[in-house]
Every structure is written in C-alpha cells, then in structure tokens.
Amino acid sequence: MIDELNLRLLTELSADPRLRTTELARRLGVSAPTVRERVARLEESGVIRGYRLEVDPAAFGLPVAAWVRLRPGPGQIPRIIALAERTPEVVECHRISGEDCFLIRVQVPTIAGLEGVLDKFLVHGQTTSSFVVSSPVPPRSVPLVRQMGTDHR
Known part of the structure; x- marks a missing residue:
C-alpha cells in the first residue's frame, strides 16, 4: 500500500494538507486523476485518518493547557471514558x-479553571496535573519513513 509514490504524496500532504490536487500532481509528476485515486485509496484503507484544523486555544479564551494523569478507582474506567x-x-x-x-489534556481559561474539570474526575479516581509552560516542539505528523527492522536505541 505504501509505495514510493504514496510516501511522497503523504509527505506533501503532511507538510500542507490544503494542497490542491493539481499542485500535488505537478509536484509528484503524475496526473490529477492518479492523485485523486491514490488519496481516495489511502483514505478508504485508513492510512489517511483525516484532515485537521489547528486553532489557537487562547483565541477562544482557553490559554491554559494541562496534562492530567488519572488513576481510576475500581470499576471506574467506563465512567471516566464517558x-x-x-x-x-x-x-x-x-x-x-x-x-x-x-493521560488527559485539557484547555481551560485560567489555572483556577482547572479545578472544576478536576472535580468532575476526582469522584472516579486520583488525579495528578502538570501545566504546559511552553511547547518548544509543536504537534507534528509521524515520521513518514517505514521502520523495517530498525534498531531505535
């Protein structure tokens, strides 16, 4: 499924998911129908799981990010998921x-705003929170290189 052309296609889409089919075809040196057909097959097979819009949480009044680790009480896992x-x-x-x-990431308006979110989860288990101070490496796509028998030490 992941031949050299698909790998190049995925690399281009990872860098810019908004690329038009015609521009992708030009960059890959293939026809637009070939690009459309390959993208459709990659979507249908689940290799491409979706396309995302990334927004700044602060623009919506949610500048504080925190990671919450949660240790559930007995029988609480389904309730926590819900x-x-x-x-x-x-x-x-x-x-x-x-x-x-x-491991849960939350976005809240203030540090104090985390309290209400934690209170909801505390009835189901024990929480430990860490606030995000900065993100020197922003979220990114997985490396698009096949790892065949590679030692990852």
Whole structure:
C-alpha cells in the first residue's frame, strides 16, 4: 500500500494538507486523476485518518493547557471514558500503561479553571496535573519513513 509514490504524496500532504490536487500532481509528476485515486485509496484503507484544523486555544479564551494523569478507582474506567467524551475542556484522552490509566489534556481559561474539570474526575479516581509552560516542539505528523527492522536505541 505504501509505495514510493504514496510516501511522497503523504509527505506533501503532511507538510500542507490544503494542497490542491493539481499542485500535488505537478509536484509528484503524475496526473490529477492518479492523485485523486491514490488519496481516495489511502483514505478508504485508513492510512489517511483525516484532515485537521489547528486553532489557537487562547483565541477562544482557553490559554491554559494541562496534562492530567488519572488513576481510576475500581470499576471506574467506563465512567471516566464517558466523562472525558462529554467534557468540552478535554481535548485529548489516552488510555496508558503504568499506575495511571489515563493521560488527559485539557484547555481551560485560567489555572483556577482547572479545578472544576478536576472535580468532575476526582469522584472516579486520583488525579495528578502538570501545566504546559511552553511547547518548544509543536504537534507534528509521524515520521513518514517505514521502520523495517530498525534498531531505535
């Protein structure tokens, strides 16, 4: 599925997901129908999972980001998942290994604003929070290189 052309296509789309089909075709040296067909196949197969709009949370009054680790009480995992889904301040929720079972990123208006979000989760388990001070490496796409038998030390 991921041949050299698809890898080049994905690299271009990772750098700029808004590229028009004609520009992609020009950069890749193929026809626009070829690009459309390959993008469609990559979407259908799940290689391309979607396209995102990234906005500045501060522009919406939510400048404070925090990561919350959550250690659930017995039988609380389904409740925590449901609560995370319906809490708008939760922008990411990951099930993780280790003593804590969840890693949740929240966006709130103020540091004090985190209290209300934490209170919702505290009935289901123990939380530990860390505020984001800066993000020297912004979110980015995964490296588009196939890792075949590579030692990652």
